[in-house]
Amino acid sequence: MALFNQKTDLFDGRPKDVLHVAPEPCFKPIFHQKLGSGYITANLNDDHVMVKMDITNIQYPDASFDVILCSHVLEHVPDDRKAMREFWRVLKPTGWAILLVPIMAKVTFEDPSIVDPQARLIAFGQEDHVRVYGRDFPDRLREAGFTVQTTTVTDLVPNPEAAIRMG
Incomplete structure (x- = not known):
């Protein structure tokens, strides 16, 4: 919550259309209460959301959202660049997004020929990951159209x- 309260206008009381992809259960009730009817949760493989959505083919029109929140999803998406372009497409010109991924390498490593879960675990650190992101992640976002501000x-x-205690 510190990020949202200290670095964004998410809870400034003005109405916003917010797309929250793969919403964290701890945030959903808080965001729904504070953001109201403009808050939409989405996921491809979870039924506990408002909208079933493939982020490489978002069903909303251009410039639909003031805010997009997506944490630890893109490392699971085979065509992450297409997903990033879709996020950019549905984001309003004055909007902003928080797109979090684990940065575990100097340079992003992906190999679409690795499909076996055990091989993915070895290569990418998790059975359902399709890449390990590196410090070049902001470059991928810029290629999709985003202006990037990195926060650690x-x-x-x-x-x-305190950082360790908070996870």
Whole structure:
């Protein structure tokens, strides 16, 4: 919540159309209460959302959302660049997005020929990941059209012990 309260206008009281992809259960009730009817949850493989959605083919028109939230999803998506372009397409010109991925390498590594879950675990760190993102992740977002501002945990919580405690 620190990121949303300190670095965004998400809870400033003005109405917003918010797309939350693969919403975290701890955030859903808070966001729904604070954001109201403009808050939409979406997922491809989870029935506990409002909309079933493939983020590489978003069913909403251009410039539909003020805010897009997507945490730890893109590393599961075979065509992440298409998903990023779709996020850019449905984001309003004055909108913003928080797109989080685990950065585990210097340069992004992906190999679509690796399909076996055990091989993916070895290559990407998790059975259902299709890549390991590197520090070039912002470049992928820029290629999709985004202006990127990188935020790290130390930008929000300068105390290392507090950062560890908060996960």
